[in-house]
Amino acid sequence: MTDHADTMAWIWQRLTESDRIGICSHAYPDGDAIGSQLALAELLWAQGKEVILMNRHNVPENLRFLKNWEAVQVVESVPAGLDVLVFIECTEPRRADLTGWEQCPLWVNIDHHVCNTRYAHLNWVAPEAPCVGTMLYELQQRLGLPAPPAFYEDIYVALISDTANFQYNLKPNTFRWAYELVQQGVSAEELARRVFGQYPERRWRLLRMALDTLQLSMDGRIALMTVTHSMLQAVDARYEDTEGFVDYALKTQGVQVAALLKEIEPSHFRVSLRANGRIDLLPLAQRFGGGGHARAAALVLQGPWEEVQARVLAALEGLLKGE
Ligand SMILES: [Mn+2]
Incomplete structure (x- = not known):
């Protein structure tokens, strides 16, 4: 495992100087x-620092129990006058979908995606980490930084989110971190219930419609599912309600790759890809301007549904044929 001790110490020093x-x-x-x-x-x-938390989109509803979640602002532009801007989990700056970031004099990039372009002045990229949360836990532990109980809860929620409650990205360290966080007083069952067990009813109405679209191709090795814009409107659902839907397609006997086509705006699809086994989805996603991880990647496509579906299917067939 790469030792990031110098990088994290250097980043922490620059942050505390800001x-x-x-x-x-x-x-x-x-x-x-x-x-x-x-x-x-x-x-x-x-440390008594002034911190401005911001994203292009709102905090998902199921995370609105985390302490201080209200501090995360929804903005279109990065405010002026920052000493430093930290990008969390952004393979490229444009993933944040914010304007004005170029004005900030110092950029820090903390991510665990292997396709990260190392665009910042300070880059800490750890593809071996199951989530960015555990990178920050390592930073806190190694530097012996004081942390309130909320810190450990935040890390645990990051960990169960990116592992889908310990189904993916499972390495020995994943369990060591989970063990240590529970030892710190984190209530694992409570947090799992909060994150995965309190969905609004509209999610199930949407899921029912999405499951109706499930179709298998290539002798059942490829599964495709769709959520159209009109489905979202029919149950007054939003993008975040589709979280995890693609897993149902993947968890079909014989399926090796699954895709969920999410029509966020009319004719504007975000496509989530998942793979079982040793398939690497990343090159395919990158060919379409997307990114992610080997077994979980995403891309965006414009066009009518039939066309988008045909392009995704052709790409996945090519992948399985080894083209
Ligand atoms: Mn992540």
Whole structure:
């Protein structure tokens, strides 16, 4: 495992030398994004720092129990006058979907995606980490930084979000971190219930419609599912309500790759890809301007549904044929 001790110490030093610190994450933030933003903020607040937390989109409803979640602002532009801007979980600055970031004099990039372009002045990229949250936990532990109880909860939520409650990204360290966080007083069952067990009814109405679209191709090795814009409107649902839907497609006997086509705006699809086994989705996602991890990647496509579906299917067939 790469030793990031110097990088994290250097980043922490530069942060503590700054007064106004901005922390942003990617568009449509998830549990790792929000948990990691709040965790880093807790460490900096403990040092008396001014921290501005911001994202392009709101905190998902199921995470609105985390301490200080209200501090995360929804903005289109990074405010002026920051000393440093930290990008959490952004493979490239444009993943944050914010303007004005170029004005900030110092950029810090903390991420665990292997396809990260190392765009910042200070880059800490740890593809071996199951989530960004555990990177920040390592920073806190190694530097012996004081942290409030909320810090450990934030990290745990990041960890269960990116592992889907310990189904993916499981290495020995994953369990060591979980063990240590529970030892710190984190209530694992309570947090799992909060994050995965309190969904609004509209999610199930949407899921029912989405499951109706499930179709298998290539002798059942490829599964495709769709959530159209009109489905979202029919149950007054939003993008975050589709979180985890693609897993149902993947968890079908014989399926090796699954795709969920999410029509966020008319003819504007965000495509989530998942793979079982040794398939690497990343090159495919990158060919379409997307990114992610080997077994979980995403991309954006424009066009009518039939066309988008045909392109995704052709790409996945090519992948399985080894083209
Ligand atoms: Mn992540």
